[in-house]
Amino acid sequence: MxxxxxxxxxxxxxxxxxxxxxxxxxxxxxxxxxxxxxxxxxxxxxxxxxxxxxxxxxxxxxxxxxxxxxxxxxxxxxxxxxxxxxxxxxxxxxxxxxxxxxxxxxxxxxxxxxxxxxxxxxxxxxxxxxxxxxxxxxxxxxxxxxFPGMEGRDLVSEVVPKQAFKWKDGFGAFADHVIPSKPATKRVVAIDYGMKWNILRCLTQVGCEVTVVPGTASADEVLSHNPDGIFLSNGPGDPAAVGYAIDTVKNLIGKKPIFGICLGHQLLGLAFGAKTFKLKFGHRGANQPVRNELTKQIEITTQNHGFSVDPSTLPSNVVPTHINLNDNTLEGLKHTSLPVFSVQYHPEAAAGPHDSSYLFEDFRKMMG
Ligand SMILES: NC(=O)CC[C@H](N)C(=O)O
Incomplete structure (x- = not known):
């Protein structure tokens, strides 16, 4: 046809x-x-x-x-x-x-x-x-x-889960070849803005018991679970259009260790007062080269994003940690004194290389 x-x-x-x-x-x-x-x-x-x-x-x-x-x-x-x-x-x-x-x-x-x-x-x-x-x-x-396009559109509210749930599917069929699995000793609340399930598998694998809450949850709802750490997920659309999510993240910073991926990273940037912008054609694939600015090592990464945090707008207590080697855009940030960090790319792969799976271990260690 x-x-x-x-x-x-x-x-x-x-x-x-x-x-x-x-x-x-x-x-x-x-x-x-x-x-x-x-x-x-x-x-x-x-x-x-x-x-x-x-x-x-x-x-x-x-x-x-x-x-x-x-x-x-x-x-x-x-x-x-x-x-x-x-x-x-x-x-x-x-x-x-x-x-x-x-x-x-x-x-x-x-x-x-x-x-x-x-x-x-x-x-x-x-x-x-x-x-x-x-x-x-x-x-x-x-x-x-x-067609109205992506800028200014809140697509998160279309894909969030209807209610909170506990992730019970463990680490899936193949993940145990990637990170050695640990018994669950940390309790994490994952805020779901449209989360990829392999993130939940990877968190489980490094020893986290994960409660998933909808991306529309308030900071009080998140904190009512008394987690050891908070995870901010990936998700669709323009990060600057989801004001409710930015407000929640603002109210969580400094209360618990936080790790964000992709949209979660962009929301953290916005909550810190930085600006986001739309990339010309985005980064989507499993072969994007990224340099870790702390170790100077190169990671080949999986990516899927059309927006980016402008590093020149970050406050002085938030520093770039990862840079995309194709176009020098920001791929990661961390706070200089609080236990808060995020990456623009996808360390959970699915599909793609596992070079960056260490970040899940880093998050667990950050929770003590
Ligand atoms: N994978 C993601 O979380 C994408 C984030 C955001 N929707 C963007 O396109 O930039």
């Missing part, structure tokens, strides 16, 4: 539809991971985004419940160069096509993803529409231009 992808700049790509049929709008972004498409699809930070994979063959190992990063597919749409027809893997119980169909998410294959990505790199991430229903170019471009 024919499908079209139209961008707000007027470009139209024609390919074949897979997954669900229908129409979807979103910010079109690209991810440079060679594998890990299921983790990408189920990462809630991609809410409102149509993701294209730069790797040309996607779907070859199918999908499996073990690789879920949340309860469902979260991307608005999915773009690949070539969809594998016959997946082959003993862990797989569904094809990528069947997985997207069951999740009612539209995909397109057979378009020139290199041309698309070059366009996004030159002009920046763009709004777009993916459709198997409307195939009229002018109408599609008009609809793409009407």
């Amino acid at each position: 024919q499908a079209k992808l139209a961008l707000a700049d007027g470009t139209v790509f024609t390919g074949r539809g897979f997954g669900a049929t229908g129409e979807t709008t979103g910010e079109v972004v690209f991810n440079t991971s060679m594998t890990g498409y299921q983790e990408v699809l189920t990462d809630p930070s991609y809410t409102g985004q149509i993701v294209t994979m730069t790797y040309p063959l996607i779907g070859n190992y199918g999908t499996t419940p073990d690789d879920q990063e949340s309860t469902r597919v979260q991307v608005a749409g999915f773009i690949v160069r070539e969809l594998t027809r016959v997946p082959s893997n003993f862990r797989s119980n569904n094809s990528l096509d069947g997985f997207l169909k069951a999740s009612n998410v539209v995909g397109i294959e057979g378009i020139d993803t290199r041309a698309l990505v070059r366009r996004l790199r030159v002009r920046g991430s763009m709004n777009g529409i993916l459709s198997t229903a409307d195939l009229d170019d002018a109408s599609l471009v008009k609809k793409a231009r009407e």
Whole structure:
């Protein structure tokens, strides 16, 4: 079945539809991971985004419940160069096509993803529409231009869990090869703004019993659990648009040790009084080089973000700890006297390299 992808700049790509049929709008972004498409699809930070994979063959190992990063597919749409027809893997119980169909998410294959990505790199991430229903170019471009975009939008409230819960799924099927597992001796409250489950697996692995609370929780609700430490999760949308979350973080700083990842890092920056801005085309992939400024070691990292904390706006008692070597943007910060630190990238990988898993150990040690 024919499908079209139209961008707000007027470009139209024609390919074949897979997954669900229908129409979807979103910010079109690209991810440079060679594998890990299921983790990408189920990462809630991609809410409102149509993701294209730069790797040309996607779907070859199918999908499996073990690789879920949340309860469902979260991307608005999915773009690949070539969809594998016959997946082959003993862990797989569904094809990528069947997985997207069951999740009612539209995909397109057979378009020139290199041309698309070059366009996004030159002009920046763009709004777009993916459709198997409307195939009229002018109408599609008009609809793409009407999409409101990511800036100023609170998408967190769409993906937070409805109520608090305890993480009972341990460290999952494969995580024990990565970090030696420890008995649970620390109690952590994880504030969930759209959290990837591998963060919960990694926290469990280093010896934390984790209570998850919705990202809309107040500081009092968080502190009522009397945790040894507080974790701030990743999540979708513009960090500056979630004032309630910034206020909660402000009220938690100095009360307990805090560790933040991605949106959690951006919220910490904003709570410290720094500013965030939108990157031209963001960082999404499993091959982003980062330098740890404290050890001068290089980590190859998994990333998924479109916004960034401006280091020149940090107060003097908050220092940069990690820098992205592709564009020198801020990738980590810490307070000079309080037990508070965060990273912009994803030390939980899922999928990606495990170079940065030491950060979970650092958090546990920080709790005493
Ligand atoms: N993975 C994340 O937490 C993303 C944070 C934020 N939504 C961004 O795009 O920058």
